Amino acid sequence: xxxxxxxxxxxxxxxxxxxxxxxxxxxxxxxxxxxxxxxxxxxxxxxxxxxxxxxxxxxxxxxxxxxxxxxxxxxxxxxxxxxxxxxxxxxxxxxxxxxxxxxxxxxxxxxxxxxxxxxxxxxxxxxxxxxxxxxxxxxxxxxxxxxxxxxxxxxxxxxxxxxxxxxxxxxxxxxxxxxxxxxxxxxxxxxxxxxxxxxxxxxxxxxxxxxxxxxxxxxxxxxxxxxxxxxxxxxxxxxxxxxxxxxxxxxxxxxxxxxxxxxxxxxxxxxx
Amino acid sequence: xxxxxxxxxxxxxxxxxxxxxxxxxxxxxxxxxxxxxxxxxxxxxxxxxxxxxxxxxxxxxxxxxxxxxxxxxxxxxxxxxxxxxxxxxxxxxxxxxxxxxxxxxxxxxxxxxxxxxxxxxxxxxxxxxxxxxxxxxxxxxxxxxxxxxxxxxxxxxxxxxxxxxxxxxxxxxxxxxxxxxxxxxxxxxxxxxxxxxxxxxxxxxxxxxxxxxxxxxxxxxxxxxxxxxxxxxxxxxxxxxxxxxxxxxxxxxxxxxxxxxxxxxxxxxxxxxxxxxx
Numbered sequence: 001x002x003x004x005x006x007x008x009x010x011x012x013x014x015x016x017x018x019x020x021x022x023x024x025x026x027x028x029x030x031x032x033x034x035x036x037x038x039x040x041x042x043x044x045x046x047x048x049x050x051x052x053x054x055x056x057x058x059x060x061x062x063x064x065x066x067x068x069x070x071x072x073x074x075x076x077x078x079x080x081x082x083x084x085x086x087x088x089x090x091x092x093x094x095x096x097x098x099x100x101x102x103x104x105x106x107x108x109x110x111x112x113x114x115x116x117x118x119x120x121x122x123x124x125x126x127x128x129x130x131x132x133x134x135x136x137x138x139x140x141x142x143x144x145x146x147x148x149x150x151x152x153x154x155x156x157x158x159x160x161x162x163x164x165x166x167x168x169x170x171x172x173x174x175x176x177x178x179x180x181x182x183x184x185x186x187x188x189x190x191x192x193x194x195x196x197x198x199x200x201x202x203x204x205x206x207x208x209x210x211x212x213x214x215x216x217x218x219x220x221x222x223x224x225x226x227x228x229x230x231x232x233x234x235x236x237x238x239x240x241x242x243x244x245x246x247x248x249x250x251x252x253x254x255x256x257x258x259x260x261x262x263x264x265x266x267x268x269x270x271x272x
Numbered sequence: 273x274x275x276x277x278x279x280x281x282x283x284x285x286x287x288x289x290x291x292x293x294x295x296x297x298x299x300x301x302x303x304x305x306x307x308x309x310x311x312x313x314x315x316x317x318x319x320x321x322x323x324x325x326x327x328x329x330x331x332x333x334x335x336x337x338x339x340x341x342x343x344x345x346x347x348x349x350x351x352x353x354x355x356x357x358x359x360x361x362x363x364x365x366x367x368x369x370x371x372x373x374x375x376x377x378x379x380x381x382x383x384x385x386x387x388x389x390x391x392x393x394x395x396x397x398x399x400x401x402x403x404x405x406x407x408x409x410x411x412x413x414x415x416x417x418x419x420x421x422x423x424x425x426x427x428x429x430x431x432x433x434x435x436x437x438x439x440x441x442x443x444x445x446x447x448x449x450x451x452x453x454x455x456x457x458x459x460x461x462x463x464x465x466x467x468x469x470x471x472x473x474x475x476x477x478x479x480x481x482x483x484x485x486x487x488x489x490x491x492x493x494x495x496x497x498x499x500x501x502x503x504x505x506x507x508x509x510x511x512x513x514x515x516x517x518x519x520x521x522x523x524x525x526x527x528x529x530x531x532x533x534x535x536x537x538x539x540x541x542x543x544x545x546x547x548x549x550x
Contacts, residue, residue, distance in 0.1 A: 008321075009324055009354070011355055014357075014361040015357035015358070015361050020438055020442070022496060027435050033367055034367030085283075085291075086287060089282060089286045130427065158450070162297065164297045164298055167291055181432070226290040239434060241369060
């Protein structure tokens with residue numbers, strides 16, 4: 001050890017001089033987490049499943065969000081849909097890496113979120129980009145009557161390469177879930193075009209059964225070939241500190257969102 | 273549908289199928305890999321290990337980077353260090369979630385990047401925020417290096433760690449992912465040790481140096497402490513472009529230059545499954 005190695009100028013803290021990679025140091029940081037916005041409800045509107053269907057699917061859903069505005073604080077994440085699929089197709093054909101694909105796809109969900117915010121504008125909803133979620137969400141919710149955000153998290157070029165293939169693993173389900181987790185939201189509701197999670201793909205297996213409640217670990221262990229939710233969300237739920245459940249409901253069925261907000265057993269509940 | 277005629281076969285499946293479909297994900301494997309900046313080297317300057325030591329450590333590292341400007345193009349990312357440890361301790365004590373700790377830690381890496389920028393400004397070296405990365409090729413071509421803060425821009429969207437409360441993806445991970453997405457020539461971590469040891473050499477005098485090890489072997493050893501964030505090792509297994517990362521001692525002049533020149537100084541961690549590929 002040479003002389004200069006002792007020369008770091010430290011700020012005194014419990015973690016001073018510690019390796020933040022050391023397992024014991026990491027384990028020693030376990031402690032309770034406070035919910036920052038415990039009254040928040042995160043509602044995710046699917047891209048392909050809802051947005052791409054246009055007004056027949058979206059407008060009744062937005063009406064239902066507005067009906068619930070008095071009773072519940074709602075922030076709305078929006079997925080990208082078919083335009084993201086298209087740019088993934090072109091981007092993959094060009095040989096672009098996952099981080100570039102994630103950056104490109106995030107613009108499609110930003111467009112969808114912006115459209116939703118326009119449709120909710122006269123009810124006092126605002127559109128917030130990621131930096132404004134970080135800085136302004138509490139103030140906006142105090143002043144405004146709800147917020148709409150881009151469901152895809154701001155991972156951009158820093159998106160993880162997936163275990164298999166090149167499709168960015170953190171899509172709008174993951175982004176909306178993580179907003180719920182970091183603020184300690186009351187509920188996280190993913191609105192899709194299926195009634196929930198089935199024990200097989202209902203599109204190819206007519207006898208598939210709806211699962212009303214399941215743990216994320218059990219669902220992962222079933223190794224289903226397709227899921228109505230990004231698989232990474234299931235991993236995130238197993239590590240949840242605050243947001244220990246999500247509900248997947250059919251947003252094409254009127255009343256489902258209200259029932260989910262009220263905590264009624266609709267769709268599929270996935271818990272930690 | 274006639275509108276789909278321009279799509280590739282894979283594209284037709286992408287616009288109609290579920291992205292969580294494993295068969296579809298496997299099909300995306302068979303697409304080409306473009307290296308966006310194949311001549312760029314990502315160099316991470318440690319926070320606690322280099323920046324917190326002040327002039328005694330930072331001065332020689334800056335001199336060495338400047339000396340390499342004519343020969344190597346470098347994306348310089350900074351670590352966070354002792355102020356991050358303080359703010360993490362405080363924020364954990366206050367009950368704040370991991371995403372908030374990431375926002376706080378990012379500010380510390382940013383401070384270090386700014387300081388490095390002030391020291392290198394007279395050589396024309398710019399500092400770039402993640403939002404400014406589109407200008408990065410220009411600065412690299414014109415000036416040979418750029419400075420960025422090392423944290424990935426996950427902010428409140430950082431996932432929880434498996435154990436504890438410290439953000440699992442910090443500046444090692446952020447710099448590694450920059451190297452991976454750009455298909456960089458090298459990923460070099462500048463720290464205050466000669467690389468990887470069998471235990472923390474600051475605490476265990478019997479620790480022995482490991483000059484070269486596969487990431488598979490390293491993960492299997494399940495060491496209590498490591499020279500790099502575990503997330504980097506896990507991401508190495510999935511990386512398509514970066515097949516090895518190198519750790520050098522920034523307190524020993526010449527090691528960074530040797531690593532940039534392709535010499536096996538410090539420790540190299542390599543992906544055994546990528547050897548001979550590409």
